[in-house]
Amino acid sequence: MTERRLSLIASLALLPALAACSNTAPVDAPLTEAALDAVEEDAGAPRDQLARQIDDLFTQEGLGETRALVVMHGGTVAAERYAEGYDAETRFVSWSMAKTVTAVMIGMLVSDGRLRLDESVPEPRWNRPGDPRGEITLRQLLQMRSGLRHTEAGNPPYDSSEVRMLFMDGRDDMADFATAQPLEAEPGAKFEYSSNTTVILADIAARVLTDSTDPDTRRRAVDDYLRTRLFAPLAMDSMVAEYDANGTLIGGSLMHATARDWGRFGEFLRNKGSYRGSQLIPRKWIEFMTSPSPRSGFYGGQTWLNRDSGIDRDETLADRGPETMFAAIGHMGQYVLVSPAQRLTVVRLGHSDGEQRPRMLQQLLDIVELYPET
Known part of the structure; x- marks a missing residue:
């Protein structure tokens, strides 16, 4: 997969200060032609309001840099806008949005009968007699409750398990690094968000799709499967996935x-x-x-849910948007927000740091809330 909510009370508290500054209510600047052109005439929401909220997302200070926004309503593009230097042909990095794509690939292998959700996974290192990691199931990996030792965001960064895997001693064979970790909890007992876990899932997919240990063969097997079963049918022709030196899909972080x-x-x-x-x-x-796991009501199978500490990951913010909304979320503010109740998908891609991200998400949710539930 990262944000949501300025409370109404906090907003109302600002009104006396505004009134003291002026007796005249603030007036929004006229919408530019570019802001209006970004929104279709029949956008499914009030056009001027939608254009205004999108314009604010791109221009307000303190939100970071929004580079692309696509709003789809009822299956068609309702609004689309890009920052200078980016356009409809630009490939954007997924960061952790890739996890949700990997989960779909695993689901297809389960549907094919090549994996089973509640059986131990085909990981040779764990399947040795007496190794308690042999009890880890596919379901537990998907729901981020494997029990494997992990630190997702360490301080300093080089102490982070995912930084070591992606960029340091684990980078050439990421699955080897990830599967070598010992248990720190009983499998299934606790939730711990882990990019390394998704690489294990990607390695499992490669093992199922080919018996070969040759990196190029492993890469081709997974890439062909994804392209044939998912990307080509969806006309996702731009999708480029990255692989490590061992031919393992970097399924938790790097798709473009x-x-x-x-x-x-x-x-x-x-x-x-x-x-x-x-x-x-x-x-x-x-x-x-898109259903909560037994150990995390805010997280499903490699997908964030619109529950406490879920899409916003901040317990101090009030709930906004339908409870049925879910998301693929990536580092620095990459979002694919999906709201079935509103027939809505909103994509925001860009760069917002930790301080900017909650405010940016509030603005993004202002766009979401222009659409009625059906």
């Missing part, structure tokens, strides 16, 4: 696609695995991905 293609992926999830009448994955798998 245009904003429109990230929107297509969100629409695929919104329609529970269906695209233009073709059911690419069983509906029940998407329902599994």
